[in-house]
Amino acid sequence: MRRPTIMDIAKAAGVSKGAVSYALNGRPGVSEGTRKRILDIASDLGWAPSNPARALAAGGRVGAVGLVVDRPSRSLGIEPFFMQLVSGIETELSATGVDLLLQVTEDTDTELAVYRRWASERRVDGVVMVDLRVDDPRPAAVRGLGLPAVLLGGPGGAGDLPCLYTDDSSSVREVVRYLAALGHRHVVQVSGPEEFAHTVDRGEAFREAADRAGLAGAYSVHSDYTGEAGARTTRRLLAAAERPTALVYDNDLMAVAGLGVAAEMGVDVPSQLSIVAWDDSALCRLVRPSLTAIGRDVVGHGRQVARMLGRVLEGEPVASQESSAGELHPRGSTGPLVVSHVSAVTSE
Amino acid sequence: MRRPTIMDIAKAAGVSKGAVSYALNGRPGVSEGTRKRILDIASDLGWAPSNPARALAAGGRVGAVGLVVDRPSRSLGIEPFFMQLVSGIETELSATGVDLLLQVTEDTDTELAVYRRWASERRVDGVVMVDLRVDDPRPAAVRGLGLPAVLLGGPGGAGDLPCLYTDDSSSVREVVRYLAALGHRHVVQVSGPEEFAHTVDRGEAFREAADRAGLAGAYSVHSDYTGEAGARTTRRLLAAAERPTALVYDNDLMAVAGLGVAAEMGVDVPSQLSIVAWDDSALCRLVRPSLTAIGRDVVGHGRQVARMLGRVLEGEPVASQESSAGELHPRGSTGPLVVSHVSAVTSE
DNA sequence: TTGAAAGCGCTACCAC
DNA sequence: GTGGTAGCGCTTTCAA
Numbered sequence: 001m002r003r004p005t006i007m008d009i010a011k012a013a014g015v016s017k018g019a020v021s022y023a024l025n026g027r028p029g030v031s032e033g034t035r036k037r038i039l040d041i042a043s044d045l046g047w048a049p050s051n052p053a054r055a056l057a058a059g060g061r062v063g064a065v066g067l068v069v070d071r072p073s074r075s076l077g078i079e080p081f082f083m084q085l086v087s088g089i090e091t092e093l094s095a096t097g098v099d100l101l102l103q104v105t106e107d108t109d110t111e112l113a114v115y116r117r118w119a120s121e122r123r124v125d126g127v128v129m130v131d132l133r134v135d136d137p138r139p140a141a142v143r144g145l146g147l148p149a150v151l152l153g154g155p156g157g158a159g160d161l162p163c164l165y166t167d168d169s170s171s172v173r174e175v176v177r178y179l180a181a182l183g184h185r186h187v188v189q190v191s192g193p194e195e196f197a198h199t200v201d202r203g204e205a206f207r208e209a210a211d212r213a214g215l216a217g218a219y220s221v222h223s224d225y226t227g228e229a230g231a232r233t234t235r236r237l238l239a240a241a242e243r244p245t246a247l248v249y250d251n252d253l254m255a256v257a258g259l260g261v262a263a264e265m266g267v268d269v270p271s272q273l274s275i276v277a278w279d280d281s282a283l284c285r286l287v288r289p290s291l292t293a294i295g296r297d298v299v300g301h302g303r304q305v306a307r308m309l310g311r312v313l314e315g316e317p318v319a320s321q322e323s324s325a326g327e328l329h330p331r332g333s334t335g336p337l338v339v340s341h342v343s344a345v346t347s348e
Numbered sequence: 349m350r351r352p353t354i355m356d357i358a359k360a361a362g363v364s365k366g367a368v369s370y371a372l373n374g375r376p377g378v379s380e381g382t383r384k385r386i387l388d389i390a391s392d393l394g395w396a397p398s399n400p401a402r403a404l405a406a407g408g409r410v411g412a413v414g415l416v417v418d419r420p421s422r423s424l425g426i427e428p429f430f431m432q433l434v435s436g437i438e439t440e441l442s443a444t445g446v447d448l449l450l451q452v453t454e455d456t457d458t459e460l461a462v463y464r465r466w467a468s469e470r471r472v473d474g475v476v477m478v479d480l481r482v483d484d485p486r487p488a489a490v491r492g493l494g495l496p497a498v499l500l501g502g503p504g505g506a507g508d509l510p511c512l513y514t515d516d517s518s519s520v521r522e523v524v525r526y527l528a529a530l531g532h533r534h535v536v537q538v539s540g541p542e543e544f545a546h547t548v549d550r551g552e553a554f555r556e557a558a559d560r561a562g563l564a565g566a567y568s569v570h571s572d573y574t575g576e577a578g579a580r581t582t583r584r585l586l587a588a589a590e591r592p593t594a595l596v597y598d599n600d601l602m603a604v605a606g607l608g609v610a611a612e613m614g615v616d617v618p619s620q621l622s623i624v625a626w627d628d629s630a631l632c633r634l635v636r637p638s639l640t641a642i643g644r645d646v647v648g649h650g651r652q653v654a655r656m657l658g659r660v661l662e663g664e665p666v667a668s669q670e671s672s673a674g675e676l677h678p679r680g681s682t683g684p685l686v687v688s689h690v691s692a693v694t695s696e
Numbered sequence: 697t698t699g700a701a702a703g704c705g706c707t708a709c710c711a712c
Numbered sequence: 713g714t715g716g717t718a719g720c721g722c723t724t725t726c727a728a
Contacts, residue, residue, distance in 0.1 A: 005721055007722095021723060029697070048465070049469060052408075055704090057721075062400060063471075079431075100451070104431075226630075227631075288612055353706085354705070354706065355706095369707060
């Protein structure tokens with residue numbers, strides 16, 4: 001039992017292939033009567049368009065977009081960000097019957113190779129890119145490949161790619177002011193790898209905000225988003241002579257790790273140490289104390305970026321858009337600084 | 349500048365399209381000399397096969413497989429399992445230039461609709477299925493669609509699908525014996541939704557093992573894998589008159605939530621309560637105390653299941669395979685039961 | 697409004 | 713070995 005083709009429908013309806021194609025695609029060229037008849041027959045036959053055939057025919061789309069995730073696989077599994085993003089992107093795509101190709105890579109070169117393959121083999125109509133880096137070669141590369149793309153991030157360094165970006169600096173300022181108001185002077189930012197553009201942005205915003213708030217003991221250290229590195233970094237910071245009283249992490253994973261290290265070292269949170277996480281996820285609400293975090297609507301961002309890509313594929317001019325800044329959700333991990341450093345009474 | 353086609357190569361080489369096709373696909377029909385010449389020209393021209401064309405031509409593959417993930421989106425984002433699985437599947441697929449289509453759905457009906465669409469529109473060559481349920485309609489559905497598939501789970505209830513399955517009962521027994529040896533009598537299993545086949549399996553294995561170990565106060569309660577539900581369930585259990593002394597969770601997310609609830613209720617882990625998580629992920633090592641967990645090689649499972657699907661697509665007969673059982677990683681969340689229920693000295 | 701026919705890029709079959 | 717050629721299922725142009 002072969003899959004029915006438009007030819008089968010044409011025969012059954014006693015019309016030509018062309019007429020069927022017009023009817024099925026809702027475009028002018030057939031009368032309403034014939035259209036309805038054709039549609040009925042198509043549904044009777046259980047017809048569905050062959051995607052390869054559609055893609056092959058003059059200028060057809062392949063009906064798929066790609067997303068490459070380039071992060072160390074250790075942190076990937078646990079990083080809530082991506083699945084949420086994927087979920088959002090798909091919500092939007094599924095409405096138009098477009099599929100999502102997901103690829104996980106180890107480094108930027110491999111990522112570029114994937115784009116090259118997708119473009120040359122005509123696997124996707126366009127891609128969504130994330131995690132813009134300093135001197136990122138990808139905007140130029142996809143441009144060179146003629147591969148339509150939108151970027152979640154930027155807009156600096158994105159070339160002429162349409163971006164969906166957030167102004168993190170206002171969130172950073174909010175956090176710094178909040179911590180300063182709680183009495184913290186010695187605030188340290190545990191940021192992501194310095195090659196990420198948003199890390200650089202947040203770092204600058206942090207220094208600026210700290211200066212403005214008069215926090216002399218504020219500085220940033222780089223880590224790599226994984227729990228292990230977050231733990232290591234935290235251990236070093238808490239073992240220093242001048243122990244920070246507040247830590248701001250660039251993602252929730254490192255923050256959770258930091259919380260664990262604080263517990264392990266007998267540093268009470270929040271009385272001796274306040275912790276702020278960047279990405280807010282269920283994780284932040286699960287641990288104790290729950291983590292104060294800056295939340296973004298990742299699913300919403302996924303939806304919006306998918307919508308932008310959709311418009312790019314339609315050939316419409318798409319301008320970069322700024323999305324709302326992350327919101328601070330104060331929870332149990334932040335509190336007023338307790339001046340005297342009484343060592344915690346551990347329960348033994 | 350058009351993409352080069354085999355016709356361009358044929359002209360440049362002064363041969364026919366057919367010859368080029370043979371040469372490019374490494375099959376007999378051309379002499380070694382011409383083959384080499386054709387290959388060189390193809391690479392000079394930067395030729396790459398058009399996937400839609402390949403798929404459309406007689407019996408061609410579309411070179412993509414699908415994975416549908418059907419879980420509440422709240423837990424999804426944070427559930428390390430899937431990204432690891434995806435990562436493993438892709439490692440294997442990328443070697444053969446096959447892409448992965450990922451779709452997140454809300455319920456089984458939507459999942460079935462996705463398979464139907466993928467099959468009828470020829471979007472994928474086959475699918476990987478996970479999370480087998482009791483009376484799962486999917487094996488029969490994909491069979492009816494003629495959609496090649498392999499299942500991670502089963503083999504009971506999988507019909508004639510090739511499965512990659514684990515015998516969880518031995519792991520369950522190991523955990524129960526371990527907890528019993530630590531002096532625990534009142535052990536409760538916080539399992540996933542009862543519609544999942546592996547939940548049923550583990551539940552039975554748990555009861556059996558508990559009986560054999562003489563644990564009178566052992567029983568199971570159902571939860572739904574999300575952190576929220578895990579927390580709620582734990583709260584209820586710890587508030588009961590007969591408080592359990594050990595909890596075994598069906599995934600790491602609920603276990604972390606349970607750990608948080610214990611802290612919140614002043615129940616010390618592990619002196620008053622031992623906690624075991626099922627899926628071992630970085631998360632288990634991040635929290636304090638770190639979680640004793642049963643770890644599986646999820647990435648490895650992904651690779652293997654992808655390999656099995658590959659063989660199915662080759663038309664080879666593929667038998668179900670049993671993968672190694674999960675291993676127990678004892679960490680800080682489990683310990684000997686401290687008999688007297690001294691309420692914890694909280695650090696205040 | 698309708699029908700016929702020409703590709704899209706590739707594979708596979710046929711004769712040569 | 714090799715070179716023509718007929719599709720795969722669809723879209724689209726061009727006549728009728």
